[in-house]
Amino acid sequence: MTDITIIGTGNMARGLAVRALAAGKSVQLLAHEDKSKADALAAELGGQVATGVLGDSVTGSIVMPAVYFDAAKDIVSRYGESLEGKVYVDITNPVDFSTFEGLSVPADSSAAEELQKITPAKVVKAFNTTFAATLGAGEVDGQQLDVLIAGDDESAVAAVSGFASAAGLTPIVVGPLRRAQQLEQAGFLNILLSANEQLPEFQWNSALRFIPAA
Amino acid sequence: MTDITIIGTGNMARGLAVRALAAGKSVQLLAHEDKSKADALAAELGGQVATGVLGDSVTGSIVMPAVYFDAAKDIVSRYGESLEGKVYVDITNPVDFSTFEGLSVPADSSAAEELQKITPAKVVKAFNTTFAATLGAGEVDGQQLDVLIAGDDESAVAAVSGFASAAGLTPIVVGPLRRAQQLEQAGFLNILLSANEQLPEFQWNSALRFIPAA
Numbered sequence: 208m209t210d211i212t213i214i215g216t217g218n219m220a221r222g223l224a225v226r227a228l229a230a231g232k233s234v235q236l237l238a239h240e241d242k243s244k245a246d247a248l249a250a251e252l253g254g255q256v257a258t259g260v261l262g263d264s265v266t267g268s269i270v271m272p273a274v275y276f277d278a279a280k281d282i283v284s285r286y287g288e289s290l291e292g293k294v295y296v297d298i299t300n301p302v303d304f305s306t307f308e309g310l311s312v313p314a315d316s317s318a319a320e321e322l323q324k325i326t327p328a329k330v331v332k333a334f335n336t337t338f339a340a341t342l343g344a345g346e347v348d349g350q351q352l353d354v355l356i357a358g359d360d361e362s363a364v365a366a367v368s369g370f371a372s373a374a375g376l377t378p379i380v381v382g383p384l385r386r387a388q389q390l391e392q393a394g395f396l397n398i399l400l401s402a403n404e405q406l407p408e409f410q411w412n413s414a415l416r417f418i419p420a421a
Numbered sequence: 422m423t424d425i426t427i428i429g430t431g432n433m434a435r436g437l438a439v440r441a442l443a444a445g446k447s448v449q450l451l452a453h454e455d456k457s458k459a460d461a462l463a464a465e466l467g468g469q470v471a472t473g474v475l476g477d478s479v480t481g482s483i484v485m486p487a488v489y490f491d492a493a494k495d496i497v498s499r500y501g502e503s504l505e506g507k508v509y510v511d512i513t514n515p516v517d518f519s520t521f522e523g524l525s526v527p528a529d530s531s532a533a534e535e536l537q538k539i540t541p542a543k544v545v546k547a548f549n550t551t552f553a554a555t556l557g558a559g560e561v562d563g564q565q566l567d568v569l570i571a572g573d574d575e576s577a578v579a580a581v582s583g584f585a586s587a588a589g590l591t592p593i594v595v596g597p598l599r600r601a602q603q604l605e606q607a608g609f610l611n612i613l614l615s616a617n618e619q620l621p622e623f624q625w626n627s628a629l630r631f632i633p634a635a
Contacts, residue, residue, distance in 0.1 A: 308599075314528030341634075348635040355610075379620065381613060385522075389613070392606035396569075399595060399603070400631055406593065408633040416630050417614055419622040420555075421562040 209235040209257060211370070212267030214282060216244040219298060220273035221252070222342025223334065228254035229345070230373035235259065235266045239274075261285070269294040269366060270328070276301040276311070276318045283326045294363040295328035297387070300335050300394040307402070310391055319357065319387035331358035331367045332387035335394040337376075338401070340412040345375045347414035352376045355393070355415075357386040379417060423449040423471060425584070426481030428496060430458040433512060434487035435466070436556025437548065442468035443559070444587035449473065449480045453488075475499070483508040483580060484542070490515040490525070490532045497540045508577040509542035511601070514549050514608040521616070524605055533571065533601035545572035545581045546601035549608040551590075552615070554626040559589045561628035566590045569607070569629075571600040593631060 210232035213220050220236070227234050233255045238245035245258035257266070265286065272279045276299040283290070301318040303311040312318055319332040333356045341347050354371040356378055358364040364380055371378035381390065393415060400409040424446035427434050434450070441448050447469045452459035459472035471480070479500060486493045490513040497504070515532040517525040526532055533546040547570045555561050568585040570592055572578040578594055585592035595604065607629060614623040 309529075309602075315523075347632050350632060379614065381610065382617065386610075386613070388523075389606050389610040392603050393610055396595065396600075396603040396607055397631065399600070400593065403596065409631065410634065412634040414632045416632055417611065417623065418561050418564060418628045418630055420624065420626040 208268060209233045209266040210268065211235070212237065212265045212270040213273055214261060214270065215239060215273035216248050217273060218339035219334075219342075221248060222339040223271055223273055223298075224248070224252055224256065225343050226345060226374035226376065227370070228252060228256070229375060230370060232370070232373070233257075237261050237263055265290065265293065267293075269296060269370065271296040271298060271334075273298060275299060279318070279322060280325065283322055283328075288327055290326050290328035293328045294366050295322070295326060295330045296333050296367055297322050297330055298334040300391060300398060302395055302398060310395060312391070315388075317385070317387035317391050319384055319391075323384060329358070329360040329363035330384060331356060331360070331363050332384065332390050333367050333371070335390055336397050336415045338397070338411050338413065341414055347412065350414060350416060352414055353416045354378050355390050356380045357382055357384055357390055359384045422482060423447045423480040424482065425449070426451065426479045426484040427487055428475060428484065429453060429487035430462050431487060432553035433556075435462060436553040437485055437487055437512075438462070438466050438470070439557050440559060440588035440590065441584070442466060442470070443589060444584060446584070446587070447471075451475050451477055453492075479504065479507065481507075483510060483584065485510040485512060485548075487512060489513060493532070493536060494539065497536055497542075502541055504540050504542035507542045508580050509536070509540060509544045510548065510581055511536050511544055511546050512548040514605055514612060516609055516612060524609060526605070529602075531599070531601035531605050533598055533605075537598060543572070543574040543577035544598060545570060545574070545577050546598065546604050547581050547585070549604055550611050550629045552611070552625050552627065555628055561626065564628060564630060566628055567630045568592050569604050570594045571596055571598055571604055573598045
């Protein structure tokens with residue numbers, strides 16, 4: 208049994224893997240198709256990382272597909288009932304990139320809720336408001352990253368919250384899974400700032416935070 | 422001509438007035454019904470504050486009703502065409518307080534857009550993500566407050582952005598008025614944290630910020 212399975216070998220996969228290893232977790236890293244990509248990232252990361260490809264058994268008790276929403280749906284469909292009992296972390300921002308005007312999920316739903324409809328895993332929304340580039344250090348301008356979390360299963364939420372803490376981040380449990388609707392709108396806002404050429408201070412390396420009074 | 426007209430005498434009215442005076446602006450303060458409330462707040466504030474009641478001519482070039490969304494609609498209806506040419510700052514979060522589950526505006530709209538449909542003023546969304554208690558100092562834990570701004574009229578947006586800067590805050594112009602949809606979801610999220618008894622660190626005095634890399 209591994210602690211965490213990460214699917215994908217892109218920037219978010221790298222960032223999540225760095226934090227998992229910093230937290231002392233064992234990691235299974237599954238490439239989409241080409242195992243050599245997982246091997247290359249594992250070599251770069253060091254630490255306890257087993258590699259494989261999509262379709263291999265998920266050994267982690269927590270699985271984090273670090274892919275876009277459409278790919279996440281495919282992954283969930285492909286693994287089917289085998290994800291039962293797993294904690295599934297949905298990190299996606301289902302931005303409609305054809306218009307960049309909104310989200311591609313129904314207004315009264317969210318990517319996380321759509322995924323929950325098609326998987327027996329315990330879906331938890333998290334990490335959709337943290338840019339990949341910030342996960343390496345786990346902080347921006349000296350401030351720990353907030354990890355905003357929404358989920359219906361208490362033990363699953365606690366597992367993700369515990370992971371974030373162990374990884375040197377600040378978990379904030381926002382509420383039930385339907386609050387992913389707000390987290391995805393906040394994630395979209397975060398993306399809009401970095402995509403806006405008139406805001407040169409935002410370069411996909413900023414942090415969305417809720418700062419408590421001192 | 423006054424710089425800024427604030428309608429209402431509650432905590433957000435006080436906070437906005439404090440920042441307006443800190444920015445060296447002249448303020449007209451209109452109570453909802455009872456002028457003595459405006460007089461009392463003006464006396465507390467010091468500075469250049471003219472008082473009156475709702476229904477008096479709006480002398481400010483920028484008008485900020487510091488009221489709930491339903492009251493804002495009434496104000497806009499009442500002033501009708503007389504608001505033409507004014508910059509109207511919509512600070513509301515149209516949370517459905519009967520369910521606390523979402524917003525009371527259509528999913529493809531926002532309070533700001535709904536107000537724009539019924540007023541000739543230039544509506545700008547701003548200050549819906551800053552809690553009243555934080556506006557007095559203009560900062561939380563030593564960090565300047567972000568003021569997230571959305572609007573369609575360039576000069577109106579510039580006026581609000583300039584006001585925020587002069588008031589010692591950090592304006593971030595997010596985009597056109599329809600981006601108020603995201604700002605209101607983010608404002609809702611901000612409210613949810615303080616309303617959540619399981620998050621004792623959030624007490625209606627926290628700050629939502631987008632922190633650029635150093």
